[in-house]
Amino acid sequence: MTRLTDHLIVISFDCLSEHDVPLLRELPNFKAFIEKSSYCTQVETIYPSVTYPCHATIVTGNFPNKHGIVNNTFIQPGRISPDWYWHRSHIKGTTLYDEAKKAGMKTAALLWPVTAKSSIDYNMPEIFANRPWHHQVPVSLFNGSPGYQLEMNAKFGRLRNGLRQPELDDFVLASTVETIKTRKPELMLIHFVDLDSQRHMYGFSSAEATAALHRHDQRLGSIMEAIKAAGIEEDTTVVILGDHSALDESKVVKLNVLFRERGLIQTNSSGKVTDWKAYCKSCDGSAYVYVKDPYDLVTKNAVSELLTELAQDEFNGIEKVITGQEANAKGADGTAFRMLEAASGFYFSEAVQGQYIEEVTEQDAQTKKYTFACHGYSPEKEGYHTVFFAAGKGIRPGMEVRSMHLVDEGPTFARLLGLDLGDTDGRILEGILDI
The missing domain is CATH 3.30.1360 (Gyrase A; domain 2)
Structure with missing residues (x-):
C-alpha cells in the first residue's frame, strides 16, 4: 500500500467539542490550521464516551466491545480509586502504533491512554500511582520508556505540579517539542487534558475552560513551529481531534x-x-x-x-x-x-x-x-459531537466531511502511513486523502 506521508502527528485535545469551533476559528494558530485543513465538526463519538475507550477506538478503528476498553476503570467494588485500563495488553487486536512499529517506523506517544508497557519507542504513558506504597516517577518509568522519560523529566520536570493542570500539559508540550526536534518520529500521538480538567471542575462554558482553549492555541503554535524547526514541515501530516464533548x-x-x-x-x-x-x-x-x-x-x-x-x-x-x-x-x-x-x-x-x-x-x-x-453520555445526545481537522502531506485541503465517526479515524491514519488495521468497524476517509 502506498504511503502518503512521512510523519503523522496526532494531537488529541481531550473534550474538544463542536461548540468550540467558533472560538477556534478566531484563535490565531487554530485559525491558520483550520484554513488549510480538511475537517469535520460533526464527529460522532462512541458509547460510553469516556477518554480511555475513545482513545483506544482512535488507534484501532473499533468500538469498545471489539477492542475491549469498555470504560476508563475496572469493576472493583470496595476500591476507593479503581485501577484504570492503563496497559496496552488490555486492547484486543492490533493498534496503529503496533502496525507502525512492525513496518519499522519510529513511534512516540505522550500521555496517550492505554499505552503502558507498549512497544512504542518513545513512550510517556498516562498512568498514575494508585497504591499508597507507589510513587509516580517509578510507576511512569516502569510502564514506559525509562531513558526517554528520564531525559524529559531532567529537562522539563520543573514545569510539572504533580498531575495538576495546566502545568501537566505544559510539561507534555515541552516534551513534545523536544521529541519532534530531536527524534522526528514517523508516528506521534499526543494527549492534552487541560480543557477536559477545567470543564469537569468549572463547567462546560466556564471562563476557565475558555482560558484552556487559549492555552491550547499557544500549544498548537509551538508544535507547528517545532515541525518547521525540525525541517520536516513538507513531509508531515498533522491531525487535531477531540475524543468527546461534555455536558x-x-x-x-x-x-x-x-x-x-x-x-x-x-x-x-x-x-x-x-x-x-x-x-x-x-x-x-x-x-x-x-x-x-x-x-x-x-x-x-x-x-x-x-x-x-x-x-x-x-x-x-x-x-x-x-x-x-x-x-x-x-x-x-x-x-x-x-x-x-x-x-x-x-x-x-x-x-x-x-x-x-x-x-x-x-x-x-x-x-x-x-x-x-x-462526558460518557450517549453519542445520540443533541449537540454532543466532537471534531476532526487534518492538514499537511497526503491531505487534500478544504474538504468538509459532513459527518463521520470516531472509528473512522484509525483506518484513515493507517492509510496515510501505508498501513492496514485489518477488519475494522470504521472506514477510510478517502475523500480527504491526496491519493
Whole structure:
C-alpha cells in the first residue's frame, strides 16, 4: 500500500467539542490550521464516551466491545480509586502504533491512554500511582520508556505540579517539542487534558475552560513551529481531534445507595463494599449495571423492577434503560445486565453512602468529590459531537466531511502511513486523502 506521508502527528485535545469551533476559528494558530485543513465538526463519538475507550477506538478503528476498553476503570467494588485500563495488553487486536512499529517506523506517544508497557519507542504513558506504597516517577518509568522519560523529566520536570493542570500539559508540550526536534518520529500521538480538567471542575462554558482553549492555541503554535524547526514541515501530516464533548450537570445519581438498601450490596462498618450481587459502574453520563452471578434471576428481577420504577420519574435522573444486548449493538459492553443513560443535568457516581440524588456544590468541585460537567453520555445526545481537522502531506485541503465517526479515524491514519488495521468497524476517509 502506498504511503502518503512521512510523519503523522496526532494531537488529541481531550473534550474538544463542536461548540468550540467558533472560538477556534478566531484563535490565531487554530485559525491558520483550520484554513488549510480538511475537517469535520460533526464527529460522532462512541458509547460510553469516556477518554480511555475513545482513545483506544482512535488507534484501532473499533468500538469498545471489539477492542475491549469498555470504560476508563475496572469493576472493583470496595476500591476507593479503581485501577484504570492503563496497559496496552488490555486492547484486543492490533493498534496503529503496533502496525507502525512492525513496518519499522519510529513511534512516540505522550500521555496517550492505554499505552503502558507498549512497544512504542518513545513512550510517556498516562498512568498514575494508585497504591499508597507507589510513587509516580517509578510507576511512569516502569510502564514506559525509562531513558526517554528520564531525559524529559531532567529537562522539563520543573514545569510539572504533580498531575495538576495546566502545568501537566505544559510539561507534555515541552516534551513534545523536544521529541519532534530531536527524534522526528514517523508516528506521534499526543494527549492534552487541560480543557477536559477545567470543564469537569468549572463547567462546560466556564471562563476557565475558555482560558484552556487559549492555552491550547499557544500549544498548537509551538508544535507547528517545532515541525518547521525540525525541517520536516513538507513531509508531515498533522491531525487535531477531540475524543468527546461534555455536558453540564448539577446532580449526582448514586444507584448503589439503593442497591445497598435492598441488600444487593454489602458493606462493613466503615461503608466499604465487602460483597455485591448487583453494582452500578459509572461512566459519568452513563452507567453499566452488572450482576455478579449471571444465573441469579432473583437479583436480575429485583434490579429490573427498581430501574423500571426509577425511569418513570425524570427527577430520578435516569433518562433511558437498555439491555446488555442493546448496549452491545451500540458498541458498548454487552456483558452488562443493563446500561443507563443519565437525564439532562445528572451523572452517575459509584458511591454507596449518602442520598440517592445529591446536588453538586462549589465545595464538592473544589475537593474533586463531584464535577460540574462530564462526558460518557450517549453519542445520540443533541449537540454532543466532537471534531476532526487534518492538514499537511497526503491531505487534500478544504474538504468538509459532513459527518463521520470516531472509528473512522484509525483506518484513515493507517492509510496515510501505508498501513492496514485489518477488519475494522470504521472506514477510510478517502475523500480527504491526496491519493
